[in-house]
Amino acid sequence: MSADLEFEKLVKLYYRDLYRFGLGLTGSEGDAADLTQETFYIWANKGHQLRNPGKIKGWLFTTLHREFLKTCRRRKRLVDEPIDEGSASLPDVPPDCVNRIDSQTLLRFLREIDEDFRAPLVLYYLEDLSYKEIADALAIPLGTVQSRISRAKLQLFRRLTETNSLPVQEK
Amino acid sequence: MNTKEAKQTLLLYRGPIDDGDPQFRELLAHAQRDPELARWLQEQISRYNAIRSKLREIEPPSDLTERIIRQRPIPFPRDWMQILKIAAAVVISASITAASLGLWQRERHSVVQGQEITVKGEVLDMTCYIAYKLSGPEHAKCARDCIRSGLPVGIKGDDGKVYLLTGKAGQPVNADLADYAAKIVTIKGKKSIRDGFAQLQVEEIRKF
Numbered sequence: 001m002s003a004d005l006e007f008e009k010l011v012k013l014y015y016r017d018l019y020r021f022g023l024g025l026t027g028s029e030g031d032a033a034d035l036t037q038e039t040f041y042i043w044a045n046k047g048h049q050l051r052n053p054g055k056i057k058g059w060l061f062t063t064l065h066r067e068f069l070k071t072c073r074r075r076k077r078l079v080d081e082p083i084d085e086g087s088a089s090l091p092d093v094p095p096d097c098v099n100r101i102d103s104q105t106l107l108r109f110l111r112e113i114d115e116d117f118r119a120p121l122v123l124y125y126l127e128d129l130s131y132k133e134i135a136d137a138l139a140i141p142l143g144t145v146q147s148r149i150s151r152a153k154l155q156l157f158r159r160l161t162e163t164n165s166l167p168v169q170e171k
Numbered sequence: 172m173n174t175k176e177a178k179q180t181l182l183l184y185r186g187p188i189d190d191g192d193p194q195f196r197e198l199l200a201h202a203q204r205d206p207e208l209a210r211w212l213q214e215q216i217s218r219y220n221a222i223r224s225k226l227r228e229i230e231p232p233s234d235l236t237e238r239i240i241r242q243r244p245i246p247f248p249r250d251w252m253q254i255l256k257i258a259a260a261v262v263i264s265a266s267i268t269a270a271s272l273g274l275w276q277r278e279r280h281s282v283v284q285g286q287e288i289t290v291k292g293e294v295l296d297m298t299c300y301i302a303y304k305l306s307g308p309e310h311a312k313c314a315r316d317c318i319r320s321g322l323p324v325g326i327k328g329d330d331g332k333v334y335l336l337t338g339k340a341g342q343p344v345n346a347d348l349a350d351y352a353a354k355i356v357t358i359k360g361k362k363s364i365r366d367g368f369a370q371l372q373v374e375e376i377r378k379f
Contacts, residue, residue, distance in 0.1 A: 019231035040239045098221035125223045
């Protein structure tokens, strides 16, 4: 197979996943498309350095996340503490609550989550990656990944609960 | 472990994808014995699936694949046959130019004299530079390989002028310059221009 066809095949295989990941991170369709394009551009230049074809997907997610971080102003480092009793008190989110919101609202809620917590949460929801694979893709320790996902879920659930407490608007 | 502690860990459980994860194994067994925890876990999985479905409903712009493919840079490793063809084209073109110039010079009884100059700049793999405009540290490895394999080598001076680097007749300079690929060096040599092609016959190489 020629390099062109291989590249096209790879794009078609992963561009949706990467775009959704980018959208989950940025909340902007334009930025997500730019990040996806940039990721494949970098792949075309450097992808040959990857020896293990089984790690292509992880490599692409890592690259997109790295490019995303480059565009963000670095904030103070977050301290990843174990979830304490207070933060672990789970909001009561009715199961049908999610069905009452659309994808754009969900993206807005994700955008409100702390940036360092958002990336693992988006991968947690979107991709069939193990926690180890998420940790590898984001270059953070496994325990940190799980801690960040738990915290991010709590933030998201609180937001969903607030929405759920609002009266349903009639169309 | 009490139910509250179990929920803290099971909050991460997504369903079958996490079944092989040892941290959930005991807790899932615990949930089978605890109806309240089992109901909570089922709701938690339903919420996970609902959020996942919402996010996966999102479709990228319809022209995104086309944009990515269109803007794709030249990939590495490149087709070496193609590189050799381009290199051959460069050499043939230079030869034709030189031959034409030679005829023209013979006709006019004039010789292009070499002028001694010093150029500071980046060592280029001319094939990749002319064909793809590739240079700089990111391209260093490829440039080194290309130069080492005998493809034309050049230098781009600080003033932006590019010179084809040559040795004396029968003495290629590729081996001397390959390790300097994409690096800044100072080269002293004799400059000559033939029909638009600038050439520098290397006399001295200094790493900058």
